[in-house]
Amino acid sequence: MPKVYIETMGCQMNKSDTERMLGMLSHLGYDETKEPKEADLLMVNTCSIRQLSEDKAFSLIGTWGKWKKENRPHIKIGFCGCVAQQKAENTFKRAHYVDFVLGTHKIYSLPEIIKRINNGERVCECTETNATEDEKAKDFEINRVKSVNAWIPITEGCNNFCTYCIVPYTRGRERSRAPELIIKEAKDALSQGFKEITLLGQNVDSYGKDFKDKNYRLADLLRELNSIEGKFRIRFVTSYPTDITDSLIETAKELDKVCEYFHIPMQSGNSEVLKKMNRRYDRETYGKIVAKVRKMVPDVTITSDFIAGFPGETEEQFQDTLSAIDEFELDYSNTAAYSPREKTIAAKWTDKYIPEDIKTERLARLNDKVKENCLKSNKKYIGRELEVLIEGFENHKGKNIITGRTRNNKIVHIPSDTDRTGEFLNVKITGCKTWYLNGELVDNNINL
Ligand code: SAH
Ligand code: SF4
Ligand code: F3S
Numbered sequence: 001m002p003k004v005y006i007e008t009m010g011c012q013m014n015k016s017d018t019e020r021m022l023g024m025l026s027h028l029g030y031d032e033t034k035e036p037k038e039a040d041l042l043m044v045n046t047c048s049i050r051q052l053s054e055d056k057a058f059s060l061i062g063t064w065g066k067w068k069k070e071n072r073p074h075i076k077i078g079f080c081g082c083v084a085q086q087k088a089e090n091t092f093k094r095a096h097y098v099d100f101v102l103g104t105h106k107i108y109s110l111p112e113i114i115k116r117i118n119n120g121e122r123v124c125e126c127t128e129t130n131a132t133e134d135e136k137a138k139d140f141e142i143n144r145v146k147s148v149n150a151w152i153p154i155t156e157g158c159n160n161f162c163t164y165c166i167v168p169y170t171r172g173r174e175r176s177r178a179p180e181l182i183i184k185e186a187k188d189a190l191s192q193g194f195k196e197i198t199l200l201g202q203n204v205d206s207y208g209k210d211f212k213d214k215n216y217r218l219a220d221l222l223r224e225l226n227s228i229e230g231k232f233r234i235r236f237v238t239s240y241p242t243d244i245t246d247s248l249i250e251t252a253k254e255l256d257k258v259c260e261y262f263h264i265p266m267q268s269g270n271s272e273v274l275k276k277m278n279r280r281y282d283r284e285t286y287g288k289i290v291a292k293v294r295k296m297v298p299d300v301t302i303t304s305d306f307i308a309g310f311p312g313e314t315e316e317q318f319q320d321t322l323s324a325i326d327e328f329e330l331d332y333s334n335t336a337a338y339s340p341r342e343k344t345i346a347a348k349w350t351d352k353y354i355p356e357d358i359k360t361e362r363l364a365r366l367n368d369k370v371k372e373n374c375l376k377s378n379k380k381y382i383g384r385e386l387e388v389l390i391e392g393f394e395n396h397k398g399k400n401i402i403t404g405r406t407r408n409n410k411i412v413h414i415p416s417d418t419d420r421t422g423e424f425l426n427v428k429i430t431g432c433k434t435w436y437l438n439g440e441l442v443d444n445n446i447n448l
Contacts (some may be wrong), residue, residue, distance in 0.1 A: 004030040009057060010047030012200050012237070013171075014081055016151040017107055020044045021080070022143035032143070036064070041076045041114075046083035048166050050339035054083050055083040058094065065097035076117055082170035086342070088126040098122075104156075104171050105129045108136035132156060132175045139384035142185070142341045148196055148391050150189035150421050154182055154221065155201035160269070162238065163278045163345040164338060165312060167202055176207050179221055187223055190232055195389055195422055197225065199236040205243035217252045219251040226255040231424060233389060233407065240448060241289050242281045248262040258295050261341035261409040263304040264290065265305035265334075269324025270317040273310055276346070290328045301377070301408040308366050309359030311338065311352035318362050322369045333370045337363045357441060371434050378432035382411065385442060388412045388427045403436075411436040 004025050008018040021043070022032055033039050042064050046057040061079060068075050076099045079091050085103030092098060099117045102110060103126035141329055144150055157172040158165075186197050199221070199313050201207060208217040218236065225234055234257045241264050252258045264286075268274050271282035281289075306321055325333060337359040340347035354362075390404040393416070402416040404425070413436050414427055427439035 001031045002040040003030055003033040003038055004043065005033050005036045006043045006045060007036070007060060008045045009053055010049070010081060012151050012198070013153055013156075014047055015047055015145070016153050016200060017081065017104065019142050019144050019151070020110060020137070020140065021045070021110055022107070023141045025114070025443065026143055027140065028111055037067075040074065041078065043078035043080055046079065046081035048082035048086055048170050048341070050336060051341070052339065053305065057081075057083050061098060065095060068097050078113075078117075079154055080107075082166070084168070085126055085170045089124050092122065092124070097184060100124070101126060103127075105307065106133070108133045108140070108281045108411045117206075124425075128172050130173060130175070132177050134178050134181050137177075137181060138184075142188075144189065144192070144194070148194060148389060149198055150186070150194040150196070151198050151200055152182055152185050152189070153177060153200045153331050154204060154207050154218075154236075158202040159206075160203065160280075161345075163276065164307060164341065164347075166341040166344055169343050171202070174203065174206065174210065176210050178226040179216060182221065183224060183228075185229060190230060194232070195424070196233040197236065197296060199225075199234070201236075201434045202238060203240040203243060203344075204236045205239050205245070205248055217248075219245075219247050222248075222251050222255055222258055226257045229340065232257060234258045235261055235409075239264050241266070241279075241286050244289055244293070246292075249293055250268065253297045259407040259409065260300040261299060261303075261407070262293055262297075263303045264293075266324060266328075266330075267294065267305060267307055268310060268313070268317070269306075269320055270313075270320035273313055273317050273320075277307075277310060278345075283320065286324075286329075287328055290330075294329075299408055301331045301410065302328075303409075304330045306333050306335050306366060307338050308335065308362040309338045309354040311346050311349040311354065313338075313354060313362075321366065323397050325369050327375050329377070330373060332374050333366075335363060375432070378410065378434070378437055381406075381429045381437055382432060384429050386412070386427055386429060386439075388414070388425050388439065390425060393421060412439045413437070414439045414441060 006018050008015050044060055047053040064077050068108050078100045079098050080102040084101045091101045100113050100123040105128050106125045109125045116123050155176050157174045158168045159174045161168050266286050386406045388404040392403050400417050401413045402420050403413055426442045428442050429437050429439045431438040
């Protein structure tokens, strides 16, 4: 059997694409290997969100190109994902040893591409589509990473054009996948033993806005998924602040399987910067939305994303980001220093760029603030009894532990000499660190 190795560099959407590509490849007789040196087919699923991730992708294929030239002429190399979508044919100029370039719009063309490259052709498939690939997706199995959580994309692309972001250029216009297909994929994952479904989209709360024939939105999808029998959890990421409707919050609260967790990226705590980012809210509006979610959903965890050093950001404006994390009690945030991206509007404001050393210094202070608030948020749960879905069994600092997540997405470490992966267990929280809670199993364990 030929062997394939895929290196996955991006977000959950990118990981989900890898699982789909592996499914198609296993259909063609390829076995997955975790060892690139054993592979006949080497693929990288790239991420373009920052310059660094793009550079890493090219450096990786450079290494593979060397292998091919030096002693393994038979290997085939595929360049896929968000950088591929953007560079398209130009990839061959930079890396002549690449056999195929596959963008994000046509991943279901992979079987056809493999046939062609095996006939000695060099292929580039990066045409943009305005439709989902639902029709083709129906025909393929997905080789999901063995875990308790199954990722299911519900929307593709993005229409927001935030001035720093490349995603609308690498993923195209926003399109919602058909509810029937999402439900089928969820049922398949549950029957394979997955215990959690995470619905994915750049902007999940705009799911269904593009359906012309029906009025069907995220709340409707959640209701339908919630009615599937069995014990499992449902999550959804990412929510755009101003698209979160009252009906969505109410639905999330009311449905027993939908978890108390919202990822609502703010990006900056300063209203002027938000305007320049083309985010459609100011600091006050964001605060009101978060307060509403907190009021309506008890114990909810709210996480965010922030960028440090956006072009023109002053020290005072940056401090508004630090104070927003405190004021809105954000439980955790992903952070990044601004990275100029080709084609985006903000990248043209070169005279406003913040020097690297200042960006790095702001990012460090931002990370300190995130840590401080994460610890504060974790402390709230000491002494509480929470349901934990176990995700793994490992040796941590010399002790056997099981790790898992609460409904509100807190990681918990629990001493245990047996692997309980996939079980829902009641856990008493006894302490915490910055990134996780410590807990002990309680006697009355539900074991569903
Ligand atoms: N759709 C989501 C974000 C997807 S991109 C949303 O609207 O929030 C994931 C994160 O990468 C963003 O939230 C942002 O914080 C970060 N990001 C995007 N472009 C960036 C850039 N050019 N430089 C630094 N960080 C960036
Ligand atoms: Fe990028 Fe903005 Fe779309 Fe998120 S909403 S993917 S940050 S353009
Ligand atoms: Fe994801 Fe990176 Fe593309 S964050 S959508 S893989 S640019």
